[in-house]
Each structure stands twice: as structure tokens, then as C-alpha cells.
Amino acid sequence: MRWNVPIVREKLGEFKARESAAYRQSRPLSAARANQENGFFGGVPQHWMLDWPMPFPLVVQQASGTNLTDLDGHILTDLCLGDTGAMFGHNPEPVAKAVQAQASRGLTSMLPSVDVEEVGSLLQAKFGMPYWQITLTASDANRFALRAARAITKRAKILVFDGCYHGAVDETAVNLTAGRTVAKPSLWGQAYDLAAVTTCVPFNDVEALEAALKSDEIACVIMEPALTNCGMVAPASGFLDEVRRLTRAHGSLLLIDETHTLSTGPGGWTGTYGLEPDIWVAGKAIAGGIPTGVWGFTEDMKRGIERVRTEIPAGHSGVGTTLSGSALQMAALRACLQDVMTETNYAAMIAGAIALEDGLNALIAKLDLPWSVIRLGARLETVFAPSLPTNAEQMRASFDYELEAAIHLGLLNRGFLVTPFHNMLLAGPSLSREAPAAYVAALNSILNEIL
Incomplete structure (x- = not known):
């Protein structure tokens, strides 16, 4: 119009x-x-x-x-700043210095670096979640967190809001068209009907959300606190509280993706407004532009992941990415969390x-x-x-x-x-x-x- x-x-x-x-x-x-x-x-x-x-x-x-x-x-x-990747400015000095220093000590080893303890403490203090994992991107963080949610709840479906953006996670790349969940036109070569694994409802529509959750087949609601990619849409007063109430009532986990809304304040929207997700995700700017995603989770989630790990063969505990959690990422994360996100x-x-x-x-x-x-x-x-x-x-x-x-x-x-x-x-x-x-x-x- x-x-x-x-x-x-x-x-x-x-x-x-x-x-x-x-x-x-x-x-x-x-x-x-x-x-x-x-x-x-x-x-x-x-x-x-x-x-x-x-x-x-x-x-x-x-x-x-x-x-x-x-x-x-x-x-x-x-005023684009790499569509958030450089939200704290291009080449922030503390991150640049940390990357340069780490380059002389090794970039990746598939083992924890000396920065792990400090980074873990910084993540806990800034964003509130007690347990964390590192990925290469927010897309990966969302993908791995949804996989964990499905394994823990033993449910196959996720729920997203029309207009959402969660990176390159296929099952979140949907629109709500004439009441149906359909793949976005930009999702090339999609091999299966995403409606089989994803339910899409309008943002700010509590009734539609409640109706979808009543099926008791939703493993996880994944959402931005405010829509940011189809244009910016703020949550209506009380909407996020209702999302949390309804997900708890129907046994669905709640994942808050703050990759874009990290711009809200030092603790993201979650810290600024006191949200209580089960899983919290961010990427892009979180390490000052060095490719990094993070996902944090609650004590209950931790126990669920521990249970799932006992149910799979020893030695191969999950599909991941080899470069995730590298020494380079940890050095950049430490510098950004400590000296840039002030x-x-x-x-x-x-x-x-x-x-x-x-x-x-x-x-x-x-x-x-x-x-x-x-x-x-x-x-x-x-x-x-x-x-x-x-x-x-x-x-x-x-x-x-x-x-x-x-x-x-x-x-x-x-x-x-x-x-x-x-x-x-x-x-x-x-x-x-x-x-x-x-x-x-x-x-x-x-x-x-x-x-």
C-alpha cells in the first residue's frame, strides 16, 4: 500500500x-x-x-x-555497520589488539584456550545465562540450540513469528501466506515442506500463539524480542510476558535471538527488560566482527543436554563445526565483552x-x-x-x-x-x-x- x-x-x-x-x-x-x-x-x-x-x-x-x-x-x-556485524564500529581497538596478540600464539587447536574461564564469566555476568557454547555464527547457534531443544523435549516442531530472521536456519526461513507456513522465496532449492517442522504465526498475536501451542507438539519458540529484518516491529505491551507464560504452560522451550536487538542495551533486550528465556543467542557483533555466535542456557537445559549425551554412543557427542570455540574467537570475545560492550x-x-x-x-x-x-x-x-x-x-x-x-x-x-x-x-x-x-x-x- x-x-x-x-x-x-x-x-x-x-x-x-x-x-x-x-x-x-x-x-x-x-x-x-x-x-x-x-x-x-x-x-x-x-x-x-x-x-x-x-x-x-x-x-x-x-x-x-x-x-x-x-x-x-x-x-x-x-549507518549500516555491516548489518550489525560492526555494530560497535569497524576495527574496535581492543579487539584488533587481542586478535593480533592471539595470532602469534596460535589460532585454533580444537581445545579450550586460556581465555575460556574469563569469557565464561563475562557471558554469565552480561547476559545472565549460567552455561554457554560457542559457534561460528548466530545461524549455527540457533541451529544447534534448536537441535538440543528437539532432543530434550522429544518434539519435532518449532514455532516462529512471521517476519522473523534467524540467519541461515532453513526451518526458520518461512513466511505466513494466506494462513499457511511457506518457505521464503529466497530459500533456494528447499527439499521438503517446512510446514512439517515449523509453525508460523503473526507477531504480537497472543491468540494465534496460544492456538498453535495447544497442540503440545512445539519443541521451541524461537523469536527476536522485536522484529528487525522485515522492517522493525516492536512487541506490544505484555506480549513477551504472554509468550513466556504460554511456552511454560505448554512445555515448549523459549529461545530469544538477540543478534540484532543486542543494540538495545548492554544486556540486550533480555537484560534491559528482564526476559526469562530458556536459551539466549547472539552473533554478528558479539566478538567485534570476528565470526562468532554464542548460545547460553539455563540449569534445566543443561540437565536435558546431559541426559541426551548419555543416550548417544561415546566419542561422537554431536554434529558441530571444527573451528567453533577457537583461540582466536575466545580472544576476540574477551576483548569485546570486556572493553567494547561498555x-x-x-x-x-x-x-x-x-x-x-x-x-x-x-x-x-x-x-x-x-x-x-x-x-x-x-x-x-x-x-x-x-x-x-x-x-x-x-x-x-x-x-x-x-x-x-x-x-x-x-x-x-x-x-x-x-x-x-x-x-x-x-x-x-x-x-x-x-x-x-x-x-x-x-x-x-x-x-x-x-x-
Whole structure:
């Protein structure tokens, strides 16, 4: 649904053509790279890098703090931050020093390193769970935790919320379409009907959740405290309390995935608002950008895992990944948890996000646009709707991909990199005081050309 926004589509197309030409002209070195065969599909190491709304991929020369410098020498204020992977800034000094030091002592051995005790204590203190495991990614952490949940409960199904994102876990990559659980179009080559193992219900819908849990076949409810990938959707008042009450009532475990909502505060949404999950997951930024995922769990979960381990043959206690828990990861985790994820850094991040929020709200009011802004800690988003959606269906109805792509390209040409998939911004701890006003001014200049 396109709300009554005074955007002339012909002017929007002309704007996009001008901005594309400006991008091409100002980036000859990146353009030359794009035209060369380099051995990678599409010229990029991951095909989704082609999804950015730019004529050809931007090649990054270096990154530091909240700035990126591209191959052609343009310095960009980064409000994407690797879609959370660099949430605490690019190359945070404590992590860089820890990685450099560990490199001289060995990277991986498939055995615990000397940092294990300190990292375990830091994880317990920051996030509350008594027991922890390390993986390479949050996707792996979710995958392994769901496997454990199924083994413990002896139930096959999981439940997710429409619009969720839990990484590359196949059974979570679903949409709710006409009341049916179906695989997302982006889940290529899916070999089986995901509805056999996954139930999908609308976010913020207590009745739908209760109806699904009454089957007593759900091993685990896996959820973000707020939707962050289909657009940002906050939980309604009392919704998360109801999720916890209902999962306990029906013998289902609750997994809270804080990979994105870690931006809420030093303990994530769970620590900030006092959630009580059985399993807690994070990744991306948790080790300052070094590939790492973590999953923590309760005493009851620990006893369940111990029981499961006694039921399998000795010597092969589970399918994992060899590089998980490496000395390199542990050194980076220790540095990030101890010296980067500090109250001071979070205060700076949230202050920057508030400044962006205030500026965007003022601009929307000045231009009388039927848009709104949502902020969750250091993360915020402009929504093309007059009131904030409460579920994924409402959020999808607000999308305007043509407008979004034009704005993103215009911002890039004006010195700002934003998340490519929707209008989400992430404020890093070193974001300058001038950056929020400059961002709003850049957006204003774009809107003046297309309104």
C-alpha cells in the first residue's frame, strides 16, 4: 500500500537515473573492478552483495569506527555497520589488539584456550545465562540450540513469528501466506515442506500463539524480542510476558535471538527488560566482527543436554563445526565483552540514534509526510506509514521498493551508507555529533527533488 505521499513517480525515475550516472562517474576504480572477471560469481564473494541498490558494488578500501573509505577515495559515514556485524564500529581497538596478540600464539587447536574461564564469566555476568557454547555464527547457534531443544523435549516442531530472521536456519526461513507456513522465496532449492517442522504465526498475536501451542507438539519458540529484518516491529505491551507464560504452560522451550536487538542495551533486550528465556543467542557483533555466535542456557537445559549425551554412543557427542570455540574467537570475545560492550559505548550509540530519530521526526513533520520512525536502542528505522505496524503483514504493506532504492542511492552519493534491505540505521559509538544533522539534511535534499 502506498500512502498519500506527494512523490511524482516520473520525477523519482529521473532522480534515480541522475544518481546512477553520478555514482558511475565518481567511482571509476570500482567500475573497473566490476567489469573484470575475478573468479567470483557476480564478482562478489557472496551473491547477496549484488542486492545493494547501486549500479555496481562499492569496493571498500578500509573501514574504521563509523567510516568507510571506498576504492575511489570517498569517505562514507556508515549507518549500516555491516548489518550489525560492526555494530560497535569497524576495527574496535581492543579487539584488533587481542586478535593480533592471539595470532602469534596460535589460532585454533580444537581445545579450550586460556581465555575460556574469563569469557565464561563475562557471558554469565552480561547476559545472565549460567552455561554457554560457542559457534561460528548466530545461524549455527540457533541451529544447534534448536537441535538440543528437539532432543530434550522429544518434539519435532518449532514455532516462529512471521517476519522473523534467524540467519541461515532453513526451518526458520518461512513466511505466513494466506494462513499457511511457506518457505521464503529466497530459500533456494528447499527439499521438503517446512510446514512439517515449523509453525508460523503473526507477531504480537497472543491468540494465534496460544492456538498453535495447544497442540503440545512445539519443541521451541524461537523469536527476536522485536522484529528487525522485515522492517522493525516492536512487541506490544505484555506480549513477551504472554509468550513466556504460554511456552511454560505448554512445555515448549523459549529461545530469544538477540543478534540484532543486542543494540538495545548492554544486556540486550533480555537484560534491559528482564526476559526469562530458556536459551539466549547472539552473533554478528558479539566478538567485534570476528565470526562468532554464542548460545547460553539455563540449569534445566543443561540437565536435558546431559541426559541426551548419555543416550548417544561415546566419542561422537554431536554434529558441530571444527573451528567453533577457537583461540582466536575466545580472544576476540574477551576483548569485546570486556572493553567494547561498555556502558559508555552504549550511551554514545543510543545518544546518536536519538539525535537521528529527533531529526527524522522533525523532517517528516516539516514535509507533512505520512511516515513514522521507530527506534530500539541504537537502531532505528523510517517507516513509510503514518502509524507503526504491529506485525509483518502490516509492515510489508508499507514497503515502497522503488522509493527506498532511490533514497539509498541518493544517500550514498551524499556520503551515507545505510542498510540495503529497508530504511534501518544503526548508530555506532564513534558517530560524530554532526552526523545526524548531516544525514537529515542529505535526506531532505533528496526528498526536495522527488516530492
